[in-house]
Amino acid sequence: MxxxxxxxxxxxxxxxxxxxxxxxxxxxxxxxxxxxxxxxxxxxxxxxxxxxxxxxxxxxxxxxxxxxxxxxxADPDVNKAVNKQLALGSTFSVANKLEIDVAELLVKHIPGAEGARFGKNGADATTIAVRLARAITKRDHLAFCGYHGWHDWFVGTTDLNGGVPKFNEELAHSFPYNDIENLEKIFKKYKNKISCVIMEPITVSGPKSGINGSTQWSDFDKKKNFLVDVKSLCKKNGALLVFDEVVTGFRYDIGGAQKMFGITPDLGCFAKAMSNGIPVSAITGKKEYMKYLETTFFSFTYGGDCIGLAAAKATINKIEKKNxxxxxxxxxxxxxxxxxxxxxxxxxxxxxxxxxxxxxxxxxxxxxxxxxxxxxxxxxxxxxxxxxxxxxxxxxxxxxxxxxxxxxxxxxxxxxxxxxxxxxxxxxxxxxxxLLGKPCETVFTRVADFQSVATSQRK
CATH class of the missing domain: 3.90.1150.10 (Aspartate Aminotransferase, domain 1)
Known part of the structure; x- marks a missing residue:
């Protein structure tokens, strides 16, 4: 060749x-x-x-x-919506109706969404979710499963943790997907200290379910599965359940993995597929928790950028209409x-x-x-x-x-x-x-992680 x-x-x-x-x-x-x-x-x-x-x-x-x-x-429908908005303006001095339009679409499709706020990257959404959980529960520790972005609370647990204060690593505790026993140990070890469990609802395989612990969708048991167990543990221990749906949202189901599996988290994080590559992200959740965003700082110039919102509106509508x-x-x-x-x-x-x-x-x-x-x-x-x-x-x-x-x-x-x-x-x-070229290398490795992750497939 x-x-x-x-x-x-x-x-x-x-x-x-x-x-x-x-x-x-x-x-x-x-x-x-x-x-x-x-x-x-x-x-x-x-x-x-x-x-x-x-x-x-x-x-x-x-x-x-x-x-x-x-x-x-270069999807023509998304491009058309973006170009139309560019002619009207991208970032304004006060809010824009597109913020309401896209929030309504998220509430319509996502089971756990009773409100929404917008960012630009998936890491914006996951990081404000953690901050929000800490503000609500008055606790600092968290348990996580999966990849969640570049901010201190997560990156402190990797080998690319330069510049991250040591205490960040000490507050974040990793557990493997489909291993409820390890999560139970975290709750036990840090009793009344865990603010939230933030996790990707699907990694590669699905959640174990049923008597035999199958990870196949065809065998999925909505009443007895790993995600149900995680939610139960969170409720029992007074912690919030956060689904990081940056990858799964609008790809596995228009309502995310939470709709697919019938498991409603307290907060949800969305990005990527919701806008077909134009930067925008969202945190969604129950009203009782989202109201804390009025007093928990999450504010920046491009939070209501209309280009990303126009793309999201066009993308979500096309996902629905074109099946x-x-x-x-x-x-x-x-x-x-x-x-x-x-x-x-x-x-x-x-x-x-x-x-x-x-x-x-x-x-x-x-x-x-x-x-x-x-x-x-x-x-x-x-x-x-x-x-x-x-x-x-x-x-x-x-x-x-x-x-x-x-x-x-x-x-x-x-x-x-x-x-x-x-x-x-x-x-x-x-x-x-x-090999005619140099071999691929590890992007980063986890330091405090049960999972043997060699590379990040998200970032």
Whole structure:
């Protein structure tokens, strides 16, 4: 397979490094997440589910801007709404009606939303949720599960904790998804000190439920499951339950995972798919808790920015009217099923599995035999996909723009990658020797975490 021309990408990267630390604004958009030497470093254009880099190479994109592009790049309906608002003005001296319009849409679709306030990033929403819980409960400690953004209370628990006061790490306590016993231990150890449990309601697998503890949606028991147990523990211990739905909101269901599973949290955090890539986020929740935002500081110039709100209004309406969620599951199911069939054909089941829900599945890479470095395996697969015009970083963020033709072409690319991997493994060869670029690296690691997370799939 012929290597792609990345001359302009590499030239720009050298220029960027002189004035931009790390060379990118987001860790998972930089060289650590993509194999340096075979992957583009700068994209110039996106349309639908396809992107073009600065060297003119075209790719089918499964990263989709780190998952917010639920409709696709340059969606005409979102663009129309944004352009219309730009002509009217973006940020005003007092409030704008769009704030009410979007808040009404959130209240309409999200079970736990009786009110809403807006930010720009997912981390804005998760951080004000924690501050709000602390203000309401008069407690400082919290328990968390998943990735929640760049602010002190979370980042203090990672190896990128420079500049974060030590006390932040001491107040935040991690527990693994689907492990209610560990959460019980946290509540016991910090009795009457936990302000909230903030968690992603879905990681890769779903919540364990029923007698056998299945994580499959088809076996889900609404009365007996992990999320029900978490909510019960919170209520018993006087802590708030916060769902971080930055990833799950408007993707797994228009009402988020809380609607999907029938579990209503006290507060919810939304961003990404709610506005198809135009920056805006929201915190939602019960009136009795949201009223505290009148006296808990959450205020900044762009909190009511109308460009993001116009995009959110157009996006949410299109998700509903065009049955976007159904398309995500159909297209994602075809991709997931096809990948797992190929993994079986090439006898790679002990190394690979396409896991998770079809709307956002993940390639699980396992240690096997002498191949004990999943990032090396990822780098090979990524390399082979790049050469076949597929932009990939281990997860599959399906959009409304991914059609059957895109899925078919991508499956052909995956087959070629799996075929090469199988040949290497069968001959007991080195994967590293087959890499034409540098291997992917860990974005960050958790310090005080039960979960063995190598990279952040959100940031």
């Amino acid at each position: 012929k290597r792609i021309n990345l001359r302009n990408s590499n030239k720009l990267y050298k220029k960027a490094l002189k004035i931009i630390p790390y060379g990118a604004q987001t860790y998972s958009k930089g060289v650590k997440a993509f194999s340096d030497g075979v992957s583009p470093k700068f994209l110039a254009k996106g349309l639908g589910c396809e992107v073009w880099d600065v060297d003119g190479n075209k790719y089918i994109d499964f990263v989709m801007g780190n998952q917010p592009l639920i409709l696709g790049y 976007v969620i159904d398309h995500l599951y159909k297209a994602g199911s075809k991709l997931k099923k096809g990948m797992n069939e190929l993994i079986k054909i090439y006898d790679l089941e002990e190394m690979l599995e396409c896991s998770g829900y079809p709307c956002r599945s993940v390639m699980t890479i396992k240690k096997f035999g002498k191949y004990k470095k999943p990032l090396i395996t990822k780098s090979l697969i990524q390399q082979e996909l790049m050469f076949r015009e597929v932009l990939w970083s281990q997860y599959h963020s399906i959009s409304y723009s991914h059609k059957n033709s895109h899925i078919d072409k991508s499956l052909n690319a995956f087959e070629a990658a799996f075929k090469k991997l199988k040949k290497i493994v069968k001959n007991n060869n080195s994967i590293e020797n087959n």
